[in-house]
Amino acid sequence: MPGGWTSWVFVTLWVGLLSALMLWLTPGALHPVPGTLMIREMELCQSADCRDATPIHLPYYTPYHYDDAPEIHHLRTTIHLSAVPDRLQSVYLPKLSDDVEIRLNGALVSQPLPYRRLWNQPLLAQISPELMHRGDNDLQITLIGGIPGRLDLHEVYFGPVDVLRPLYRVRIMMGPGFSLFGLGMMILLTLGFGMIWIRRPGDRKQLWLALCCASACIFLAQFGTNLPVGPYRIWKVLQITSLSAYALFMLKFLRCLLEVPRLWLEWLHAWLLGLGVVVMLLLPLRWIDIAATPLMFQIILTCLVSVVLLHRHRDRLAKADYRVFFLALSLSLTFSLDGLFRWLLPSPPGSIHLLHLIPLLTTVVGLWLIVSQLIRSLSAYEALTADLQDRIAEKSRKLEESFALQARAERQGAVQAERNRIMLDLHDGLGGQIVSTMAYLENNDIRDSTLRDALEDMLRDLALMLDCIENDESLTTLLGMQRTRLEGLLDRHGLRFDWQIGEEPDFGDHDPSRNLQIARIVQEAITNVVKHAGASVITIYTDQRQIRICDDGRGFDPGDLPAPESPHYGIQGMRRRAERIGARLSIRSSEQGTAVSVVFRPAPPASAAPA
Template sequence: MKIFPLFTAPLFNHRRTVQQRFWLFFLLWISSGLIFSYAQAAEQFPSVDQGWFVFSSTDSPPPASATWTPVHLPDNWNVSHPNQGGTGWYRFHIQGTYHDSELWGIYLPRLSVNAQLFINGQLVGSGGRFIEPVAHNSYRPLFFGFPGQLLHSGDNVIDIRLLGYANEGSGLSPFKIGRADALETDYQHQFSLQVIAPTISFVLLILLSLMLFIIWLRRRQETIYLMFSLCGGFSTLYTAAFFIQEVPWLTHSQWLWLIFSSAMWYVYCVMLLIHRFVKVHRPTLEKALLAYTITGPLIIGILPSNYRLELFGLLGLGFAVLSLYVLIIIFHYRHHCSRKETWLLFCSILFSAIMGYHDLINLLITQREVPIYYFYWGSTIVGIAIAFLLLLRFDQSLHLFEALNRDLHHLVEQKSRALNQSYQERQTLETRQAVFRERERIMRDLHDGLGGYLVSALVQAEKQPLQTFPLQQTLRAALNDLRLMIDSLDGDPIDLASQLGSLRDRLETGMDASGAQLHWLVTDSPHLPNPNASNNLQLMRMIQEIFTNIAKHSRAHHVYFCVAPNILEIKDDGVGFAVDSPHLGRGLPNLRLRAHELGISLHIDSSPSGTAIHLTW
């Protein structure tokens, strides 16, 4: 008989191999959880466990004359100081010889609720706030590094100020002191287990819950997806207690009530989820358990907070019975699911139940050790398992629909692409034709009107070159400006390369006339933020203005024109100018104004060895 048939499934069946991989991942997750939950880092330093204790509300270490009593760690206040809470002080004396140049550290693997560390009366570290809302460090290790000069040869006093609450298992476990670099290895191991692992579980469950909640929004009739979203929400709220230190607006008592209530609600939602998964309809039982889940935490919230954990432990006995009921339901109605689904649900919920029983024992039975909780491991395993099964069912329900829709979708895409391409081609053609017609009209107007007059005036002026040289320059500049306007009407406003190419000839002519050599370095066509004919014209005018100033004032021998997709740079080796001079005229302000209107950045560097102008966007 094959107990787990999926391990013997054909290797070339894609759906089966995916399930095989998930089983392997699932078993490895459980194994790692069990191993990591009880693993301890290798001890490199002896633990400190003998000291003195006193209750004191002072902010600094109490004097030696206080009523100190001997203490042996681990110290659980439920055992050593029942029904007492507040601020307690632990004092330890250590002997030794220390080097001032070394960085030392103290590693507190387990405590409750918050701690501060003093070395020879000096504060070296704190876990956070000691007043409401207090910092919660009950489920995380603390590490305090300090310089070696705080320790001196002979007797050293270590004081640990601990904030604890009555009947909540507050206290301190043995700690270590040693070189910080070596001791931090133990701390990082425990931090990964107690903080990073819950954080990963939190994120994972949030993502799974959101994913299935979105599926439920699209398939409202299948409430099983909503049940999982609720399970994930309550589970993440409970898991948050393991990595969130400070909760604004909530006191310690309120936060404790919230996280333990969420654990109860999680178990109730798991029961609802399993009912719907195996198709069991028991509304009377669900309503009775709903009343139990609502009234229990509410009554505990009204009662004094000194006995809150014990009351939650007693309330948790009912949910422990509920977890057994869920396991029985899965086994009894196993024929409603496939064998793989039955085993996956049963094993994951059994693991979660075992972790819950462990935490329930810590709530109900007082021990010397400061309690540590593992239920978040179980809730994460159950969340992953159920989410996998729900997503697999959702995938199966959509598989046939996707197969039938695939060909139609492919055909629609083909037709859409063809229509879109035809539309784009038509729009491009119409645009090019319109630009071409407008350009031809302007060319005719220029030829017959303004252009003809300018050319005629230039010919007449050239007959007397010496007397009309300034007039010739003005006429040539006017003609160049007209050509620039015509070039800006090119059909593709995004492609500036052709317009720059047209401009290059005129720029080289101007540079040759001024005795400078133009070096043209265009690696790619630039792309303005908002490309259109007007903006292209503005950019061409800026370039033309810059080269006009170079020809007039720089006395340069070499001019470099560099263009990339998002930058345009013009350099010369001329005499430079004072950028901040008030006598520069309107050229530079006009350049800045055009740059601002185009949404580009203008930066000018000038010195006696040359000028560099950068346009970036």
């Protein structure tokens, strides 16, 4: 059995409270009805002519009998009428067992029917005013028990049929009506959960719930149809077996639902059920009810364990599921206790059975389980759909990026092919012409230094353009290529490079045009040093924000705006080139040298860069 004494105490107190409330409410209690006569006192006759009668008080119960012969009890009372009614009257028996014959003033108004038991069904017998007379009218009620059991009769009503018929219909609805409705629901749920289990054999919850509903169909058929199934022994075995199997399968369903290990009570219950059925089939008839009593207590114990198990592991269920299941199972246990009391007590309280309401609670549990699983499935479907939509959106974004990269690569490939064509044309065309001219000067011993310098400058400028076209990613690589091409020029003028290339300058997007503007600024600054500074060292420094060209020659006054014919006219071009690429050209000059900086953002402190 499941441990946890707090759960046992809580469930016991809760079920005790429900039982006390049920006892206080007394479902089906009979009360006087305005406009009718409620008969509480009758006479029990020793014979059909009622010459010897004993006063009795209703409700009236007989002891259990097990004889094969029908048990017949005659009861009579007198109804005094001051005047003969002018409308149809009736005798209403809310609760009786098993069958009845009713006579008024000797006239038969209701006769017993074969193969019918009224232990769970009321009776309304209509009486014509012609059968009544002014004064005392003799009402005779004969109770008939055709099978072993006991007879009972509760309070009797006499009055207009239109007043008593609504009460009769309500009683029919609460008894056979609810039973037949529950029977229909149990058949549907048995088929439904059975089909689910066939499709999903690994889900044992559906199997146990289907078997639970199938067990309920047996005793609901007994409650709703009032038709005996074979001898009393078979009828009793079917009733007890179906109730016991219902409790066992419900426990198995809860165990699977809560995912707890198998309980030894399940084996004990199944063993006692099998043993009890064998004993009830073999024992003499008068001992059959005694043999069934331990099974009734076992049913109560199994139902109690089911409720305790549910309460102890309530954290494994959603709050709404736990509340519905706990209320339904605790009410089922309360109705089972009511059935046990009716079994054991000689005069049980109330006039209506409650056991047949248990399958309605099972219907609630089953439908709630279906609805909750549907809601969870829809929620999971919505979450999965949302996740798939997110994944599709992500994949679509990646595909768009991939297509964009592919298109960009194709464009870059086309651009690169065009660049290669231009580079080849420049190299083989203009470059070849310049080299041929320089070779012509050399071969013909033409010593025109101005022309030679101009040709060398043109060749370096062409090389710079080709370098910018060929390398459009790394600015430091471009500066390195520029250094290589200028090394010969610096050697002829007694200059050397102090190369301090640090971080790659981050000037935004690199493209040939942008790199060419920066390279021309650097080339112009170096050319000015070679031509005008009289320096010995040129320092090239880079960081992430700037490129700095420094020399140790004689400086000049950068505040003076040079005229176009000034040797410093190139500074104006450098400024314009810097503005085109969104940079700032900074020039500092003194007697110790000049520093030209190309800055895109505010330069770092002076201490961070070499002077």
